[in-house]
Every structure is written in C-alpha cells, then in structure tokens.
Amino acid sequence: MEVKKICCIGAGYVGGPTCSVIAYKCPDIIVTVVDLNKDRINAWNSKDLPIYEPGLQEIVEERRGKNLFFSTNIDDAIISADLIFISVNTPTKTYGVGKGRAADLKYVESCARHIAEVATGFKIVVEKSTVPVRAAASISNILSSNTKSNSSFQVLSNPEFLAEGTAVTNLIDPDRVLIGGETSVEGQAAIEALSNVYSKWVARDRIIKTNTWSSELSKLAANAFLAQRISSINSMSAICEATGADVTEVANAVGRDSRIGNKFLQASIGFGGSCFQKDVLNLVYLCEALNLPEVANYWQQVIEINNYQRRRFANQIIGSLYNTVYGKQIALLGFAFKKDTGDTRESSAIYVAKYLMDEGAHLKIFDPKVPRKQIITELQHPTITDCPEKARELIEVSGDPYTACAGSHAIAVCTEWDQFKLLDFKKIYDSMLKPAFVFDGRGILPHQKLLDIGFKVSVIGKHRENGGMFKSASSNNILLPSSRVLP
Ligand SMILES: NC(=O)C1=CN([C@@H]2O[C@H](COP(=O)(O)OP(=O)(O)OC[C@H]3O[C@@H](n4cnc5c(N)ncnc54)[C@H](O)[C@@H]3O)[C@@H](O)[C@H]2O)C=CC1
Numbered sequence: 282m283e284v285k286k287i288c289c290i291g292a293g294y295v296g297g298p299t300c301s302v303i304a305y306k307c308p309d310i311i312v313t314v315v316d317l318n319k320d321r322i323n324a325w326n327s328k329d330l331p332i333y334e335p336g337l338q339e340i341v342e343e344r345r346g347k348n349l350f351f352s353t354n355i356d357d358a359i360i361s362a363d364l365i366f367i368s369v370n371t372p373t374k375t376y377g378v379g380k381g382r383a384a385d386l387k388y389v390e391s392c393a394r395h396i397a398e399v400a401t402g403f404k405i406v407v408e409k410s411t412v413p414v415r416a417a418a419s420i421s422n423i424l425s426s427n428t429k430s431n432s433s434f435q436v437l438s439n440p441e442f443l444a445e446g447t448a449v450t451n452l453i454d455p456d457r458v459l460i461g462g463e464t465s466v467e468g469q470a471a472i473e474a475l476s477n478v479y480s481k482w483v484a485r486d487r488i489i490k491t492n493t494w495s496s497e498l499s500k501l502a503a504n505a506f507l508a509q510r511i512s513s514i515n516s517m518s519a520i521c522e523a524t525g526a527d528v529t530e531v532a533n534a535v536g537r538d539s540r541i542g543n544k545f546l547q548a549s550i551g552f553g554g555s556c557f558q559k560d561v562l563n564l565v566y567l568c569e570a571l572n573l574p575e576v577a578n579y580w581q582q583v584i585e586i587n588n589y590q591r592r593r594f595a596n597q598i599i600g601s602l603y604n605t606v607y608g609k610q611i612a613l614l615g616f617a618f619k620k621d622t623g624d625t626r627e628s629s630a631i632y633v634a635k636y637l638m639d640e641g642a643h644l645k646i647f648d649p650k651v652p653r654k655q656i657i658t659e660l661q662h663p664t665i666t667d668c669p670e671k672a673r674e675l676i677e678v679s680g681d682p683y684t685a686c687a688g689s690h691a692i693a694v695c696t697e698w699d700q701f702k703l704l705d706f707k708k709i710y711d712s713m714l715k716p717a718f719v720f721d722g723r724g725i726l727p728h729q730k731l732l733d734i735g736f737k738v739s740v741i742g743k744h745r746e747n748g749g750m751f752k753s754a755s756s757n758n759i760l761l762p763s764s765r766v767l768p
C-alpha cells in the first residue's frame with residue numbers, strides 16, 4: 282500500500298515539526314495536521330508559529346498551502362487519510378490511580394474513539410505519542426470494538442526521538458526511525474508502508490523494525506538512559522564540589538572511553554523538559570504495576586538525584602549569600618528548560634526560582650525566548666506556590682540581561698543560552714551590589730574573566746576547598762561557602 286494522505290492529530294512540539302518535515306521531504310504526500318486548539322492551529326497558519334525551532338519557519342513556509350495544511354477540521358482529515366498519526370500529549374496523571382507517576386492516556390484514547398467514529402475503509406493508525414508498553418493494544422481494542430462495517434485498522438508504534446531546539450535537524454537526519462507493529466502479514470505490510478514514507482529521505486538501514494511492545498519500551502528506555510546519564514554526571518558534580526575534582530575534567534576523562542561516549546555528560550541544575558521526568562516516572566509506574574519493585578526503585582533514583590540537584594543549586598545560592606536571601610534581589614538568566622527553545626515545561630529554573638521565592642528573594646528574570654506571561658504563569662502555578670499574589674510580588678521579568686542584573690546581589694545562570702557567554706560582564710559588575718556573586722548552573726560563562734573583574738564565582742561541579750570556600754587558581758577571590766569541611 283502506498284501512503285498518499287497523512288493526518289496528524291496533535292499540532293504540538295512533535296506533531297507540527299514532524300509533519301512539516303514529512304511534507305517537506307515528500308512533496309507527493311498531502312499532510313494535514315489537526316488539533317482541537319484553534320489558537321494553536323491559527324498560529325501554525327500565521328507568521329508567528331506556536332513553537333520556536335531553528336529552521337522550522339522556512340520549512341513550513343515552503344510547504345504550507347501546497348501539501349502541508351493545519352486545520353481544526355479533524356473529521357475530514359481522518360476520513361481522507363490513509364495513515365493517521367496520534368501525536369497528542371501524554372502527561373503525568375494528576376488524579377486517581379497512578380497520580381504523579383502514570384501517563385495519562387485520556388487524550389490518546391479520545392483520538393482512538395474519534396478515529397473509530399468517523400473513519401471509513403482501511404487506515405494505518407500510528408502511535409507517535411510516548412506511551413506505556415502495550416498502549417497500542419488499548420488503541421487496537423477501542424478501534425476494533427467500534428469499527429463500522431466498512432472500516433479496518435492496523436496500529437503501529439513509531440515513537441519520536443527529536444529533541445527540542447534541534448527538532449528539524451533531528452528529523453531530517455535521524456539516528457534511527459523506529460517502527461513497531463504486529464508480526465502478522467497485515468502488520469508487516471503496514472510497517473512497510475510507513476517505512477516507505479521515511480525512506481524518501483532516511484537510509485533504509487536506519488529504519489528499525491520491531492514488534493510493537495519493543496518499540497514502545499525502547500522509547501521509554503531511551504529517555505530513561507539519557508536522563509540517567511545526566512543524573513550520573515550531576516551526582517559526580519556534588520562529589521567534585523566536595524573534593525578537589527572538576528566535573529568538566531571528569532566528564533572529559535570518562536567520556537573519552539568509546540564505550541561510554543562523550544555526549545550528555547554536561548553537569549547542570551538538573552534536567553527539565555516535558556518528557557524526561559514524565560517518561561521515567563511512567564517507567565517506574567510500569568515496573569510497579571509489573572511487580573518489579575527493585576527495578577522501579579532503580580529508575581526512581583534518577584528522579585531523586587534530579588530533584589536533589591535543583592535543591593542543591595538553590596541551597597548553594599542561599600548559603601553563599603550569608604544564609605539569607607530574604608529581600609535580596611537575584612537575577613535569573615534563562616528560564617527555558619534548555620537553550621534554543623521557548624519551552625518551560627518542567628524547567629529546572631522554575632524549581633530554583635521556587636526555592637528562592639520560598640526564602641523571600643526578589644527575582645529579576647530574563648530569557649531570550651520565553652514570554653513574560655509564561656514565566657509568571659509558571660511561577661504562580663499551584664504546584665509552585667500556594668499564594669500566587671505573593672509570588673507575583675517577588676517576580677519581575679526583564680526585557681534584557683543588563684536590566685535583570687542591575688541592582689542584584691547575585692546572578693544565577695539557569696539556561697545555557699549562547700548569548701550569555703558574550704555579555705559585557707564589567708558593565709554588569711558595576712551595576713550590581715557588592716560583593717557581586719555569579720552562580721553558573723550550566724558551566725558556560727568565562728569564569729576566569731569574571732574572577733578578574735571581581736565577581737565571586739560558583740560553578741556547578743567545580744571544587745570548593747577550605748571549609749567549602751572556593752579559590753581560583755590565579756586569584757584570591759573566595760567563592761561559595763558550603764555546608765561541609767573537607768577531611
Ligand atoms: N516535546 C518533545 O520534544 C517530544 C515529545 N514526545 C511525545 O510526543 C507527544 C506529544 O508531545 P508534544 O507535541 O510535546 O505535546 P503538545 O502538548 O505540545 O501537543 C499536543 C497537542 O495535542 C492536542 N490534542 C490533545 N488531544 C487532542 C484530541 N483529542 N484531538 C486533537 N488534538 C488533541 C493538544 O491540543 C495539543 O496541541 C507526547 O506523548 C510526548 O511525550 C516525544 C518526543 C519529543
């Protein structure tokens with residue numbers, strides 16, 4: 282079977298870029314991305330796309346109106362498609378059984394019911410969303426229980442591995458494309474049909490074909506392994522700060538072992554983003570449901586270290602500012618969960634801000650891509666504060682980094698935006714209260730230059746000595762106090 286028309290339900294961070302790239306690489310396929318959210322669809326049809334991804338605007342503008350369409354007419358798109366991607370959100374459940382851990386599949390289920398209701402003829406339904414193992418069985422079940430006499434379905438798993446900020450390059454040149462399906466003849470034919478779409482631009486040997494459950498589990502496993510690496514290096518950063526080691530040197534030495542590899546070893550204030558925490562928790566819940574408590578505990582530790590790292594960074598700031606930040610002004614540089622995106626979902630900056638606000642600090646926040654309203658909404662969320670009015674009084678969103686830093690006691694770098702490396706730090710130093718502190722939670726700033734200017738600098742994973750006070754190799758500028766004294 283040849284796929285000629287694709288419908289994608291869910292015009293989010295995955296559905297939008299993935300289908301734009303399919304439309305770009307397959308001009309003969311008509312791709313329609315649909316969503317219940319009118320504003321989002323309007324934005325996809327405008328100059329201001331709803332998400333920022335380098336290179337995406339050009340691709341959308343090249344194909345939109347030709348073979349790429351964004352619409353709220355979900356029924357029509359389902360009816361005319363040969364292949365339907367389900368690319369809706371699968372957040373952590375906030376209610377009922379599995380609250381705080383299990384994936385909430387209500388949006389996936391509602392898509393399956395919608396497809397069953399309106400589809401006619403044969404459709405390949407592709408699970409693009411990240412789901413627990415065996416979710417495809419539920420989709421199949423809903424589809425087959427509601428099938429009209431003239432419709433039939435094959436369900437595939439085709440998880441997405443793109444990372445935000447590099448979505449377009451990841452989609453154009455993926456490490457692999459994973460397609461899981463039934464081992465039956467019909468299942469294999471459906472796998473082949475989807476594989477033929479990707480093979481228009483992805484080498485055949487990069488398209489991995491597996492059974493459905495392996496595909497679903499591989500997605501959770503990949504995110505768990507990536508998150509585990511970050512928690513591993515962050516756990517090392519704590520040891521580095523308490524000894525004479527430097528986490529950058531350790532990461533380099535460890536990563537040069539080709540069996541380990543050098544990627545994803547950047548110590549930080551903890552991983553953020555909509556998926557790592559959600560998917561690891563999803564895995565933990567799955568293990569518990571499968572009565573595998575030891576495995577569940579193992580993966581739970583990845584989350585515990587991440588929470589610890591966020592808290593540790595905030596505690597370092599508070600400790601260094603003479604154990605109180607009450608009424609003090611702290612500039613947060615960066616609020617997105619990583620550079621090159623405006624996405625703040627589960628950003629570690631939110632938690633650092635929360636811990637500082639809990640101590641009464643005033644925050645001046647600057648991020649090059651996150652709108653002011655979004656920052657305020659995140660910090661007034663009920664999971665972050667029980668008093669939104671008070672939180673509002675403690676937050677000021679600045680339009681540029683210099684305004685954020687002026688009059689501050691300290692700067693905390695929360696996101697690794699390249700532009701922060703090139704700031705005029707002398708100008709910033711002159712505008713701050715003294716002693717002027719910098720807490721580099723991403724290890725990106727020119728530290729020696731900052732020390733030479735007169736800043737007190739603390740870098741995640743860099744050595745503290747003499748009762749926890751830092752000394753630079755070439756200056757006497759004393760940095761972070763810590764809670765412990767070296768033996
Ligand atoms: N954000 C990322 O970088 C990645 C996300 N994923 C996975 O992809 C899935 C989607 O994630 P995002 O795109 O980030 O989510 P998102 O929240 O940005 O987009 C999901 C969209 O689905 C729409 N939607 C929900 N139910 C619907 C329904 N019944 N009919 C029509 N539209 C509906 C929502 O309105 C929303 O616009 C999740 O399972 C996520 O875990 C996988 C890889 C990367």
Ligand SMILES: O=C(O)[C@H]1O[C@H](OP(=O)(O)OP(=O)(O)OC[C@H]2O[C@@H](n3ccc(=O)[nH]c3=O)[C@H](O)[C@@H]2O)[C@H](O)[C@@H](O)[C@@H]1O
Binds near residue numbers: 443
């Ligand atoms: O399923 C998903 O949603 C996606 O999750 C991640 O992508 P993403 O969250 O967009 O971004 P990453 O580059 O993985 O960064 C995640 C977080 O880890 C942090 N990080 C990353 C790398 C590192 O060395 N250190 C570190 O702290 C980042 O700053 C960020 O907060 C995975 O990289 C993608 O493969 C996956 O498809």
